[in-house]
Amino acid sequence: MSQTLLITGGAGFIGSHTCLVLLEAGYRLVVLDNFANSSVEALRRVAELAGLGPDDPRLQVVAGDVRSAEDLDRAFRQAPTPIEAVVHFAGLKAVGESVAEPLIYWDVNVVGSQRLLAAMRAHGCRTVVFSSSATLYGLPEQVPIPETAPVQPINPYGHTKAAVEQLLRDVATSEPGWRVACLRYFNPVGAHPSGRIGEDPNGIPNNLFPFLTQVAVGRRNQLQVFGDDWPTPDGTGVRDYIHVMDLAEGHQAALETLLGAEPQQLTLNLGSGTGHSVLDVIEAFAQACGRPIPYSVVARRPGDAARTVADPSLATTRLGWRTRRSLTEICRDGWAWQSANPSGYTR
Ligand code: NAD
């Protein structure tokens, strides 16, 4: 019988794409999500793309909160076979909101992770893949950024990610048998090539790619480019954009590596190793959607770095994984999603 996994936050942007990849790889999934930033429709479409009928036991959904011991217990008990591993996506991720509401961010991201680990221990599960973030490098001194770079987050969101990484290391060191992967994502973007699932942020998007796709589809008038006076080739910020399907496959590789080897702790960057400027992304997206993207240059956004690019070589060595999809494919698939779903999942 195939292995069962618990996916917290599995209805979200990265979670939904990862659920699809894991179902296609033959895992059974229990998804725990409170739908604070997602829609059950995403999971319905994941099932459809994976060829599962309604109520197929291979994808079970528990509507619940990762901070609730009862909800976690329900998820573990509902699994058709004991849960072998957890992929922990559930959390809050808006940097500006984390500055305004640090208590909520520490509660959901840190307390939620602590409750999850307690439930895992209670149910004899000691394998976990955690959604960490390149945000914990803050304003990096060395680019490309290796995992050995200092952890120096500059906002509460980043602090919660650093705290959970530390919690995971402490727990893994406290008793034998833990298998832990902290995956530090760079900039996840794009969508499944079918255009059936994709990113559907609540309200005004904070990040470049979803804002750009909403401008392209006519939901917003124009994009603001945050500064063209950065020390980069064209003066706009440079980032390491990673196709969400590459990222999803990175989770599969991490799970297979953890489950197939002696207990270990992994901390890995998941990025492409290539940087693209804001103007590069605007140009590539205009090509993909066949229309110009109106934009104006405004002041720099406080807290931004000029350039963040991953050194992803450790993930390649440890997982045998690397990104395969280009910026052109990111834009093509992002447009497939946004053009077919101009209002997202319409929650
Ligand atoms: P998302 O908001 O689309 O997904 C998060 C999911 O968690 C949502 O479905 C939401 O409803 C759920 N959730 C939130 N609070 C919950 C709670 N208390 N209990 C249960 N479920 C809860 O975000 P995403 O982009 O898919 O990100 C997934 C993870 O990856 C997050 O932990 C995020 O911090 C991390 N991450 C994201 C990015 C990014 O740019 N998207 C980059 C680095 C790291």
Ligand code: UD1
């Ligand atoms: C954001 C988060 C960071 C997180 C990362 C990956 C902030 C402040 N930081 O950073 O914590 O780890 O996403 O999820 O939210 N840009 C514009 N116009 C826009 C939006 C962005 O020009 O409307 C520029 C930015 O200045 C930057 C680039 O586009 O140069 C990418 O921005 P964004 O998508 O927000 O990602 P990060 O800045 O990497």
